[in-house]
Amino acid sequence: MTTDSRLILVGQIGGAFGVRGEVRVTAFTADPLALTAYGPLLHADGTVALTLTSTRPDKNGVVGRAKEITTKEQADALRGLKLHVPRDRFPEPDEDEFYLADLLGVEVRDTAGAVLGTVKSVQNFGADDMLEIAPATGGPTWYLPFTKEATPELHLADGWLLAAPPTEVGEREPES
Structure with missing residues (x-):
């Protein structure tokens, strides 16, 4: 767990992609592929929800593999799950900008x-x-x-x- 308890919503699971356990994630970030760089994505309570191991672009975000998902059914069961990242994993904003x-x-x-x-x-x-x-x-x-x-x-x-x-x-x- 991080020392900064402020969480920023970065995406939402859209469900399974294909039959091999890949998951579709709608990204709320400027660069959807950055979702993998943030480390584990968290539930709203700060516990680990998803660890993306690989991603590729999709029309609304990314399609990827996650350590916690191995089947299509597991991916579909997470549909709608909101994914967060601690504020301290983001770079400091420029002057006169903020999160x-x-x-x-x-x-x-x-x-x-x-x-x-x-x-x-x-x-x-x-x-x-x-x-x-x-x-x-x-x-x-x-x-x-x-x-x-x-x-x-x-x-x-x-x-x-x-x-x-x-x-x-x-x-x-x-x-x-």
Whole structure:
């Protein structure tokens, strides 16, 4: 197990390819063939899910052999399994770039500097990324759009971001 507990989703098993135990993996990485270089691919809980021993390109990712799979039935049984890699296996991003996993645990502050909570997760429900915020005062989490308008400043090196949450419909100022 790694010292960095932040996991980045890199792919998903699509099922068997052929009858000899090869598996099709949809890659969520810029270079699908890099999946083999990351080492063992993990379950969301950090345990080893799949160790690719060889891969070749496929239309949505790669087709490959894995140490844990020897039959078509084993490959099909893993269909839909999400595959993760610890954040520390990735290179450091360039200046002014970051991985979404780097947002986890970051403090969320309002324009007055008050702590609203911390980033619990980054979700995407089909439109844009949303930050799930765990409130500093407790209670249910809430979502903040991860847009320039709603999060105008990121100070990741200092562990916080500025939030300008959109005004709720019921809280709008009257128009004059």
